[in-house]
Amino acid sequence: MADEAAVSPDSIKPDSIKPDSIKPDSIEPGPIEFIDLGAQRRRIGERMDEAIRRVVDHGRFILGPEVGELEQRLAEFCGAKHVLSCANGTDALGLAVMAKGLAPGQAVVVPSFTFAATAEIVAWYGATPVFADVYADTFNLDPASLEAGIATARRLGLDPVGVIPVDLFGQPADYDAILEIAAAHGMWVICDAAQSFGATYRDRKIGTIGDLTTTSFFPAKPLGCYGDGGAVLLDDDAPMAVLRSLRVHGQGADKYDNVRVGMNARLDTMQAAVLLEKLRIFADEIAARQLVAARYGALLHDLVRVPEVPDGLTSVWAQYTVRLPAGVDRDRVAARLKAAGVPTAQYYAKPLHRQTAYRDYPVAGNGLPVSERLAAEVLSLPMHPYLSEAVQDRIVDALRAALRG
Ligand SMILES: Cc1ncc(COP(=O)(O)O)c(C=O)c1O
Numbered sequence: 001m002a003d004e005a006a007v008s009p010d011s012i013k014p015d016s017i018k019p020d021s022i023k024p025d026s027i028e029p030g031p032i033e034f035i036d037l038g039a040q041r042r043r044i045g046e047r048m049d050e051a052i053r054r055v056v057d058h059g060r061f062i063l064g065p066e067v068g069e070l071e072q073r074l075a076e077f078c079g080a081k082h083v084l085s086c087a088n089g090t091d092a093l094g095l096a097v098m099a100k101g102l103a104p105g106q107a108v109v110v111p112s113f114t115f116a117a118t119a120e121i122v123a124w125y126g127a128t129p130v131f132a133d134v135y136a137d138t139f140n141l142d143p144a145s146l147e148a149g150i151a152t153a154r155r156l157g158l159d160p161v162g163v164i165p166v167d168l169f170g171q172p173a174d175y176d177a178i179l180e181i182a183a184a185h186g187m188w189v190i191c192d193a194a195q196s197f198g199a200t201y202r203d204r205k206i207g208t209i210g211d212l213t214t215t216s217f218f219p220a221k222p223l224g225c226y227g228d229g230g231a232v233l234l235d236d237d238a239p240m241a242v243l244r245s246l247r248v249h250g251q252g253a254d255k256y257d258n259v260r261v262g263m264n265a266r267l268d269t270m271q272a273a274v275l276l277e278k279l280r281i282f283a284d285e286i287a288a289r290q291l292v293a294a295r296y297g298a299l300l301h302d303l304v305r306v307p308e309v310p311d312g313l314t315s316v317w318a319q320y321t322v323r324l325p326a327g328v329d330r331d332r333v334a335a336r337l338k339a340a341g342v343p344t345a346q347y348y349a350k351p352l353h354r355q356t357a358y359r360d361y362p363v364a365g366n367g368l369p370v371s372e373r374l375a376a377e378v379l380s381l382p383m384h385p386y387l388s389e390a391v392q393d394r395i396v397d398a399l400r401a402a403l404r405g
Helices: 037-058 065-078 089-099 117-124 143-155 175-184 238-247 269-280 282-300 330-339 369-377 389-404
Strands: 082-086 106-111 128-132 159-163 188-192 212-216 230-234 320-323 378-381
Touching (some): 065 082, 065 230, 065 269, 082 089, 089 117, 089 188, 089 212, 128 143, 143 159, 159 175, 269 282, 282 320, 282 389, 330 378, 330 389
Parallel strands (some): 106 128, 159 188, 188 212
Antiparallel strands (some): 082 230, 320 378
């Protein structure tokens, strides 16, 4: 097994995983887990219990020593100069836009094909999310639609101040193009890396690309805790003092004098302890996910549209989402898979600009046809680092049978 204490994303190549580092826990027939946290627990449970017990014993449940240690370890892992942990990925986005001074009258371009939090935090501050379209092959923000979204915002008399690209399903967005457009328009870039912590974009790691990057440690994320958690990652020194203050109600140097309106967005010490243990095996788990994705791709590409990762990028495969052929009844396929013991999910069955809370916000240009098409075609398959080849084969066979009708 790789030295768990010393692993970094670069130190583990997919083909360097030794068979005993990944236990084929799901090999026996029976229910297939969409995300098998139990298998991970069987691997590191003992150490985890000790780590949790240490927190119970020292009793510093809020901003205890594990929080600072985690922030340092996360920074080392992703190469960002600073990491500010926080309560969840939504608060991480909220803190980031607050640090940017987001206000009414301003617009932020966000993809429509994402989780609600990306747009929600723009609306929190009375600003306007402008929904943009995505690429069909990578599911990520289409720079041409970003340009259209900026024009739409201006036409509506709004000031387009920022863009929040999302690294959907674990794969980095098209950052070279997005950063160039944002720079040309004087806009900030906050990378929503809730699903992509640990991924790489050309020679850069996620966490070092935009002005600020945010991530989530929700249990189902590639690096997930045992509850809610998140972080803001950044290289710039300047926003750190403000972010730290915002995380604790806008506290000033004198803790009884709050100098700005903030929030209560601290990460629990217990969750930090959990994440420290999980971080030890994270690079190994990413490599295992990449093996699963590569094998899925080889076995599924003649059945469905499999996700594409452009050259020079790596994904952490938060989800493995395929596109069913046009005209296929997705609910029927999902029901057949369920009957065969294969759980699936539809990320995302409704783009944000079609959802009740968001449908009155503007969309870029003349509509978002790709997001709408994807929402009708996508199906996410079980994906986690402990998915044995035998179980992968069962999933592939079940999908083949379900598609046959
Ligand atoms: C793209 C994206 N952004 C933000 C979030 C919010 O993260 P959290 O659930 O930790 O608040 C999520 C969570 O699923 C997400 O997928």
